[in-house]
Amino acid sequence: MSDVKSFFDTPAPAHLTGIKAWLLTHDHKRLAIMYLWAVMFWFTVAIILGLLIRIELMSIGPTIMGAKLYNSAFTLHGVIMIFLFIIPAIPAIFGNFILPIQLGADDVFFPRLNLLSWYLYMLGGLLAIVSLFTGGGFPDTGWTFYVPFSVTTNHSVPLTLTAAFILGMSSMLTGLNFITTVHRMRVKEMGWMQIPLFTWSLYATGWVQLLATPVISITLLLVIFERAFGIGLFDPDKGGDPVLYQHLFWMYSHPVVYVMILPGMGIISEVIPTFSRKAIFGYKAIVWSSMGIAVAGSLVWAHHMYTSGISDTAVFIFSLLTYLVAIPTAIKVFSWVATLYKASIEMTPPLLYALIFIYLFTVGGLTGLVIGAAGTNIHVHDTQFIVAHFHFTMFGGAGFAFFAGLHFWWPKMFGVMYNIKKAYIAATLITVGFMFHYVPMFVLGMMGMPRRYFDYLPQFAQGNALAGIGGIIMVIGLLLMLYNLVMSLREKVVAPENPWGGVTLEWSVPSPPPVHNFVTAPSVKDYPYDFSEVLKKAAQS
Amino acid sequence: MDPVLGVDRAFWYIFGVSLILLIGITAVMIYFVVRYRRSKNPVPSDIRGDWKLELIWSIIPTFIALSMFWIGWSSYTGLRNVPDDAIEVEVLGQMFSWIFIYDNDKETENELVVPVNTPVKLNIESLDVIHSFFIPAFRVKVDAVKGLPTYLTFTPKEEGEFDIFCAEYCGTDHSYMTAKLRVVPNEEYEEWLEEEE
Structure with missing residues (x-):
C-alpha cells in the first residue's frame, strides 16, 4: 500500500468532520458507499419478502399468510426490487465510484446534484415505508399499478406512487450526471473509442434514464390526480381508457429493463477481458450494440400488451420490433464467449459470477423469444413462465452482474480482499438454488398457472414445492455472500492496487483511491483493453 | 390447421432452436475456460475482433429471429380467425x-x-x-x-x-x-x- 491518504480519511469538502463528512459530501466515492449500504438494506428486505412469498406457495391453501398479505408481499417485493434495488444498484454504486475514475476525472460533473440524487433516493425509500402504515393497508396493486384497480383500491396507493416518482427523479438525475461527465470530464487524450465498456454502457443507460423516466413520472402523477379528483383519464365509467395507462406505463417500464441490464452487461465486458488477459472481442460492436439496445429497446413497450385488447396490427409491429432487440444482445453474448478463445484465464469469484451470468442471461434471452412471438405469447402471458423469464434476465442477468461487480471492485472500493473460498461456496449455492427455484416456474407457466396467484389447483403443487426448496437454498447462498463481504471489512486482508491485473484506469490508482482519485496524471491507452504491460509484468515476476 | 397445433408447433420450433443455441454457447464457453486456463495457456493471443465472424453472427441470428417472428405471427393469426359457423x-x-x-x-x-x-x-x-x-x-x-x-x-x-x-x-x-x-x-x-x- 502506498502512503497516500484514501478518500475515507479525507473529507470533501475539506472542512467537514464526523457524520457530516458523509451526509454533506460531494465525493462521488463516498456517495457510492452510501448508496451501497442503502441498496443492500433494501435488497435484503426484498429477498426476505420473496422468500416469504415462495414459502407461502409451497403448499395449497393459506400456509403462513392470507391472500391480502400475500398480495401486498409480492407488490412490495416488486416495488423494492425494481425501484430501490435493481434500477439504482449498478449505476448508483459502481457507476458513481468507477465511472469518473475510468474517464480519468476527479469527480462527476455535478457533484452537488449527485448528493441530491442520493437524498431523493433515501426520501423515496422512506416514503415507501411510510406508505405501508398509512391509509387503508399495505399497497396491493402489484408493481405495475394497473388501472382501474389501482384507482379503486382503498389501500394507500398515492403515497407509494409518490415514492416511485421521487425514485424516478433520483435515477434521472444520476443519468444526467453520467452523460455530462462522459462528455465533459474525460481526460483530453481519451477519444470516444478509448472509453472503457462499463462507462459506455452507463452512457447508453443514462440516455434511457433521462428520456424514459419523465413518462412514468407524468403517468404516476396522472394516477394520483385520477384518484384524488376523479378526472376520468383512465376510468372507463367516465369515458377514460385503461389501456392508455398500460401504454404509458410500459413506455417507461420496458426501456427501464435496459436501465437494469445494460450496466450489468458493462460489468461483464470488464470482468471477462481482465481475467482472460486478453482484449475484448469486438470492442466497437459492443459499444454500438449498447447504443442499439438503448434505442431499439425504447420502441417495443407494447409487447407486454398482446392480450390487452390492442389491434392485431399493433401486435404484428411490436412483435417484429421485439425480435430486432434480440440481435445486439446476441452479438454481446457471442463477443464475450469469443473473448475467452486463446485467452489466459484465471478463475476468480468475479469471473465465475460473470460466466454464470452468461448462462443464465442466455436462458433468459432465449425464453424471451418465446414471449416475443405473438402466438406463443398468448399462452404464457401473465403466467409463471413470465415470472421465471424476467427473473432469469433481471436476477440471473442484472443481479449476477451486480454480484460480479461487487466481487470485482470490492478490493478497489475498500482496499480489502474477501474470503475467496466462501465466495465460491456462496456463488454455487445461489446458482443451484436459482435453477431449482425458477426452472419449475417455466414448467408451471407452460401448464397454465397464472402469476400473482395466492393459491392454486392440485396439478401445480409439485412445481411450487420444488421452487420453494430452491428458493431457500438460494437465500442461504445470498446471505453467505453478503456475510462474506461484510466480514472482509473486519478482517482487513489488505488488497493491492491492482489485484486482478486490470488495465482500465481504476486499477492504476491506490485501493481505496485518494479523494482526487489520481496520484499521478492518468495515462490513456490507444486501445482500452491492451494487456501487453500486464503480461510483461507477469513475465518478469 | 388447428390453431392449438399451430401454437404448439411455434413453441417447439422456438424451444428447439433456443436449446441448440444454449447448449452450443455453454459448451463452447466451458471448453474455452478449461482449455485456456492460465496454468495451461500462460500467454494469451492478442485477438481484438474479426469483422467477418462478427458479420456472420449478426446476420445468421437475424434470420433465425425473423423465422421465429413469422412462425409466432402465423400461429397468432390462427388464434384470431373466427370461423363463420361459430x-x-x-x-x-x-x-x-x-x-x-x-x-x-x-x-x-x-x-x-x-x-x-x-x-x-x-x-x-x-x-x-x-x-x-x-x-x-x-x-x-x-x-x-x-x-x-x-x-x-x-x-x-x-x-x-x-x-x-x-x-x-x-x-x-x-x-x-x-x-x-x-x-x-x-x-x-x-x-x-x-x-x-
Missing part, C-alpha cells in the same frame, strides 16, 4: 367470478358449456377492473376490460372438462377467480341450454 357466448368478468350469457339469455356463473366440434366465439368484457380470460388447453387468453369489448375463439375437438383462469391480477381473491369449461356432445348441449336453472 356459436357466440357473452362473457363478463367481475371481482371474482366469470358470468356467461347465452343467446337465449341463459346465464351461468363459472361454468361454460359448449358443444364438441363446434367453433366458439366468446365476446368478453369486464364489469369492474381488468381481468384476463385464460383457457390453457386451447392456448387462448384475452383481457377483459370495461368499455373495450374483446373476443377469443376456439374449437374443442374432444369432450372433457378444462380449467379457466383469470390471468390478470384483480385483487384479493384473484387466484380463486376460476371457472370450468365443459365440452359435451351436441345433444347434451342443446338439452342443457333449454334447462331451467
